[in-house]
Amino acid sequence: MNTGSMSHTGTDPCPCGLPSPYLTCCARWHEGPRHLQAPDAQALMRSRYSAFVLARHDYLLATWYLSTRPAVIDPDPPGLRWLGLEIKSHHLLDDDHATVEFVARHKQGGRAQRLHELSRFERLAGIWLYVDGQLR
Numbered sequence: 001m002n003t004g005s006m007s008h009t010g011t012d013p014c015p016c017g018l019p020s021p022y023l024t025c026c027a028r029w030h031e032g033p034r035h036l037q038a039p040d041a042q043a044l045m046r047s048r049y050s051a052f053v054l055a056r057h058d059y060l061l062a063t064w065y066l067s068t069r070p071a072v073i074d075p076d077p078p079g080l081r082w083l084g085l086e087i088k089s090h091h092l093l094d095d096d097h098a099t100v101e102f103v104a105r106h107k108q109g110g111r112a113q114r115l116h117e118l119s120r121f122e123r124l125a126g127i128w129l130y131v132d133g134q135l136r
């Protein structure tokens with residue numbers, strides 16, 4: 001029987017760390033009528049982290065600046081588990097340029113690791129894109 005309720009995965013907290021369910025958080029930008037419409041660089045960063053967790057490589061490539069975009073994204077090595085995202089800062093430089101500093105944690109082979117990066121974002125034709133990042 002169809003009760004109209006959302007799926008279990010859709011109502012789980014979003015991988016990006018916000019308390020909202022995935023369906024009303026990053027899923028809005030991953031697909032559907034608001035595909036690629038993350039309203040700012042921080043929302044885009046969160047949605048890209050969720051895309052890494054969910055292996056949505058189509059979304060990662062679609063939100064990557066053309067000149068810095070890799071041809072393909074390698075799948076995560078077996079046993080890698082994403083643990084969480086922490087946004088440290090979000091600076092709007094002008095209407096179409098922003099930086100986001102974040103720490104993403106993952107675990108592999110029993111070892112916890114952290115990626116600390118200052119990322120640059122640019123908005124092209126209304127769509128926020130990841131340009132590149134500097135490790136901290």
Ligand SMILES: [Zn+2]
Nearest residue numbers: 014016025026
């Ligand atoms: Zn989210």
